[in-house]
Amino acid sequence: MNKKAIIIGAGPAGLTAAYRLRKTAPDVDVAVFEATERIGGISTTINHNGNRMDIGGHRFFSKSKIVNDLWNEIMPVQSSAVNPEKTDNVMLIRNRVSRIFFRRKFFDYPISIKPATFRNMGLVNTVKSGFSYLVSAVGKRPENSLEDFYINRFGKHLYRMFFEDYTEKVWGVHPSKLSPSWGAQRVKELSVLAIIKEIFLKIFAPHRETKQTSLIERFLYPKFGPGQLWEIAAAKAEEIGAEIRLNSIVTGIQAENGKIRSVTVNCGGKTENFSCDYLFSTMPVKDLAAAMGNAVPEAVRRIAADLSYRDFITVGLLVKRLKLKNETKIKTVANIIPDCWIYVQERDVRIGRLQIFNNWSPYMAADNENTVWIGLEYFSNEGDELWNMPEKEFIDFAVNELAKIGIIDESDVLDSVQVKYPKAYPSYFGSYSEFDVVRNYLDGIENLYCIGRNGQHRYNNQDHSMLTAIEAVNLLKSGETDKSAVWNVNTETEYHEGK
Numbered sequence: 001m002n003k004k005a006i007i008i009g010a011g012p013a014g015l016t017a018a019y020r021l022r023k024t025a026p027d028v029d030v031a032v033f034e035a036t037e038r039i040g041g042i043s044t045t046i047n048h049n050g051n052r053m054d055i056g057g058h059r060f061f062s063k064s065k066i067v068n069d070l071w072n073e074i075m076p077v078q079s080s081a082v083n084p085e086k087t088d089n090v091m092l093i094r095n096r097v098s099r100i101f102f103r104r105k106f107f108d109y110p111i112s113i114k115p116a117t118f119r120n121m122g123l124v125n126t127v128k129s130g131f132s133y134l135v136s137a138v139g140k141r142p143e144n145s146l147e148d149f150y151i152n153r154f155g156k157h158l159y160r161m162f163f164e165d166y167t168e169k170v171w172g173v174h175p176s177k178l179s180p181s182w183g184a185q186r187v188k189e190l191s192v193l194a195i196i197k198e199i200f201l202k203i204f205a206p207h208r209e210t211k212q213t214s215l216i217e218r219f220l221y222p223k224f225g226p227g228q229l230w231e232i233a234a235a236k237a238e239e240i241g242a243e244i245r246l247n248s249i250v251t252g253i254q255a256e257n258g259k260i261r262s263v264t265v266n267c268g269g270k271t272e273n274f275s276c277d278y279l280f281s282t283m284p285v286k287d288l289a290a291a292m293g294n295a296v297p298e299a300v301r302r303i304a305a306d307l308s309y310r311d312f313i314t315v316g317l318l319v320k321r322l323k324l325k326n327e328t329k330i331k332t333v334a335n336i337i338p339d340c341w342i343y344v345q346e347r348d349v350r351i352g353r354l355q356i357f358n359n360w361s362p363y364m365a366a367d368n369e370n371t372v373w374i375g376l377e378y379f380s381n382e383g384d385e386l387w388n389m390p391e392k393e394f395i396d397f398a399v400n401e402l403a404k405i406g407i408i409d410e411s412d413v414l415d416s417v418q419v420k421y422p423k424a425y426p427s428y429f430g431s432y433s434e435f436d437v438v439r440n441y442l443d444g445i446e447n448l449y450c451i452g453r454n455g456q457h458r459y460n461n462q463d464h465s466m467l468t469a470i471e472a473v474n475l476l477k478s479g480e481t482d483k484s485a486v487w488n489v490n491t492e493t494e495y496h497e498g499k
């Protein structure tokens with residue numbers, strides 16, 4: 001008789017596990033339980049009246065061959081043979097443009113040293129930045145916090161201008177209270193010195209491949225957004241025998257003699273029990289431990305319960321036009337600004353980032369020529385004032401903010417939608433410093449595999465999430481009980497998108 005694997009969550013990790021299991025371990029039956037009505041998890045696409053938006057913008061970029069091959073198997077990359085005008089199942093090759101909006105002006109992201117930067121900063125700020133950089137270059141501080149990390153690389157003045165407020169917007173915590181390891185992962189090689197070096201290399205060796213991540217300029221993107229790829233992946237997994245049930249929330253997990261035996265699922269209001277031989281979990285570790293109840297030792301339960309997250313609210317706005325002019329040399333449809341997304345560093349608004357979905361794919365807006373479909377991003381904590389604001393009030397607030405900083409006219413808004421996504425970012429504070437206790441306990445449960453982003457409480461991108469699933473399937477097939485390979489994904493300290 002076939003063994004049975006249950007997978008919690010139909011996001012990139014859960015679907016990759018389902019597909020790989022059915023493809024490479026045909027003697028294992030697969031059932032995926034997904035809490036929501038949607039496929040794709042955080043990498044889903046919302047279709048609002050024909051305008052499509054991501055939960056944030058999702059670049060497809062990986063240095064892993066196995067991930068790139070899998071993406072290509074699900075959705076071929078555009079080429080002379082695969083033309084986006086003729087087929088929908090196509091991965092577009094896109095150019096990344098993203099800038100910082102600060103003091104109602106654009107700055108390059110990452111900050112570059114060129115006349116426009118100094119012009120936008122003004123003489124006083126430029127001089128102050130230069131001096132404070134020199135001060136930090138001669139007297140490096142011990143790196144005990146993210147604040148120290150940034151000041152060592154950029155100087156106090158640039159840090160105050162470009163990092164301090166934005167980091168606090170994203171995490172809800174001041175950078176002086178965040179671990180420097182977050183910076184080490186995201187911007188390790190970025191600093192004033194690195195920027196100067198990059199400028200020289202650009203002049204003297206323009207064709208060389210850039211090493212740093214923040215300077216990657218191309219990425220892949222499904223014609224209709226990330227959710228399209230994951231819906232195709234789900235259909236492919238179903239074709240080869242995986243069962244995927246939506247609106248099915250795993251609420252209880254039963255273990256016996258060091259193994260998971262069954263799960264309790266709320267299937268659209270009806271509670272059912274399902275036995276299993278293997279369990280793959282992409283649900284948040286906090287919820288997983290809670291679902292296992294008293295079987296979990298007290299210390300593990302406490303640490304898991306205290307794990308913290310950052311929640312995400314996005315507003316899709318359809319507007320007739322943006323008030324910002326395209327002053328770049330980059331050509332765009334209707335000459336809108338070319339950015340895929342903009343970091344909003346303005347201090348007088350709460351918005352953190354702005355997505356322009358027309359620039360992610362010209363097929364994201366129902367009318368790409370005459371409307372601009374944008375995504376306003378807010379970082380919040382479940383239960384705080386932003387989270388609790390009624391939808392209409394929140395949309396009005398968001399529209400107001402964008403009008404205030406001169407990006408739109410309120411009268412140009414044609415349509416809107418709000419989407420809230422809890423636990424979008426696993427946080428590296430709270431009880432995270434004790435996370436190994438939880439991990440060791442979960443790893444000791446032989447037939448349980450914790451995979452993906454919230455499944456591992458790690459800042460995993462889609463490719464990492466997929467790789468954890470692939471490693472877990474390999475372990476299952478080999479019978480290996482040491483789960484290190486699953487946790488070793490995404491552990492290099494440098495940022496991972498660099499190829």
Ligand SMILES: Cc1cc2nc3c(=O)[nH]c(=O)nc-3n(C[C@H](O)[C@H](O)[C@H](O)COP(=O)(O)OP(=O)(O)OC[C@H]3O[C@@H](n4cnc5c(N)ncnc54)[C@H](O)[C@@H]3O)c2cc1C
Nearest residue numbers: 009011012013035041042056058059250283452453461462
């Ligand atoms: C704003 C933002 C921007 C991002 N940008 C990028 C990017 O540019 N490129 C990139 O590669 N990655 C990006 N990511 C990361 C990417 O979204 C994740 O890596 C990926 O979606 C994680 O996949 P996953 O399957 O592990 O988890 P998720 O996507 O979180 O999916 C987990 C699924 O499990 C379900 N679930 C949870 N609890 C239960 C339960 N109890 N029962 C049943 N189902 C349950 C959830 O509903 C969800 O569908 C971004 C993330 C965010 C927040």
